[in-house]
Amino acid sequence: MTRLTARFLALPILLVCAAAPRAAAQDTTHAIDQGGVRVGIGYQPGVRPGLVVLPTAGVDSARAMVHRDLDFSDRFEMVPLPASPPGSQGGSDAVNYGLYKTMQAEFGVELTPATGGVTVRLHDISAGRVRNQQTFALPAPTDPSYRLEVHRISDEVARWATGTMGVAATRILFVSNGRIYMMDSDGEAITPLTAAGQTSLSPTWSPDGQRFAFTLLVGGRGGIWVQPLAGGSPTQVTGTNTGLNITPAFSPDGRLLAYAHSDESGTDVYVANVADRCCAQRLTVGRYADNLSPTFSPDGRRIAFVSTRAGPPQIYAMAADGTDQELLAPFDYGATGASNGPEWSPDGANVVFHREVDRSPQLFLVDVAGRRVRQLTSSGRNEDPTWAPDGRHILFISDRSGLRQLWVIDVETGRVRQLRTPGAARLPAWSRRLGRTAVAP
DSSP: OOOHHHHHHHOOOOOOOSSSOOOOOOOOOOOOOOOSSSEEEOOOOOOOOOOEEEEOSSSSHHHHHHHHHHTTSSSSEEEEOOOSHHHHHSSGGGGGGHHHHHHHHHHHEEEEEEEEEEEEEETTTTTTTEEEEEEEEEOOOTTTHHHHHHHHHHHHHHHHSSSSSSSSEEEEEEEEEEEEEEETTSSSSSSOSSOOEEEEEEEEEEEEESSEEEEEETTTTEEEEEEEETOOOEESOOOOTEEEEEEEETTTTTEEEEEEEEEEEEEEEEEEHHHHHHHHEEEEOOSSSSSEEEEEESSSEEEEEOOOTTTTOOOEEEETTTTSSOOOOOOOTTBBOEEEEEEEOOOOOEEEEEEEEETTTEEEETTTTOEEEEEEEOSOOOOEEETTTSSSSSEEEOOOOOOOOEEEEEETTTTEEEEEOSSSOOOEOOOOOOOOOOOOO
């Protein structure tokens, strides 16, 4: 328990002296293949349609957000506008299709003011016509829900153009200096959720985005709490006088909460029924091994977790009732080290985690069906990965800029970008797409 407490209390306390520029590089690694266990990835950018956000007046804030969201979706080649772009004055007949076609744009997104909101059009540049159009209600820009509503517009435009919903209308939890914060998916609107002076760790979202669970440390011991975002009193799931309780994770239906409990007898994975506020069940038996960091599969039938039963921490899986425990991510002694921080992908096909390579943690994916392991990062120290709901973006912590910050990698193109935080960050959690009942504090 002392070793686990020290691990989770090792929070860097640093300040940002200067903001680093946003990165748009690719994180590539040389290929490594040892007995079919570890395979490096070389990313080749795919062919993406060109998209231009048309210049319009009266909706500057929303237009800038939509442009950034569509860029961050990594589904489009964003077409830059010239210094004096041709304007659209609010109708499809004002769009210079010929000019945008020469600029390699296949889609044009137009936002124009409407009563109580904004009208959005998706132009098919090649066909010279409006492909989709809808008027969206928007609150005033000063309203706390304004940014989330604009993010929803971005996600709908992505669906119009590609058939796949975007992930702009999501939020991120992270820990900085022992305090849990929330931010929008684009790194803006950073809001503290826990009190200053406390030591809060391991935040995780409920499936509906209405609550989050976390560990509150007091004197080296920790209880798990569930806090509603809309206000109200938090609910204590485990006590602070019964050892250290860490790394909570909700089941897909939100009824169960898996976590690791550590005391003098060892560290094991438990599941508590938070819906009925009862019935904690022990799923593993430590006996000189630590078992922690559970994560449910999307169907709720299996749990991946970390165990030291074979020596260094590695990634295992079991049925949701604790049976059928087995090694999930093969590892190669001597070439790689400890594995930690697993999280199941939204489609259930992969589990992401970080693993030591030359004493530096790097992100890896394991294909659940084939048990093939592949490396995602190689620059700096990279750890604590968490999936976006689209299953192609992963948020993680990296010190590649000199300070532990939030970074996002697109696993399809290898593009990496930074989400800046005021201080050092760790232990992020990416929400599912948020419904309109999700309310910020």
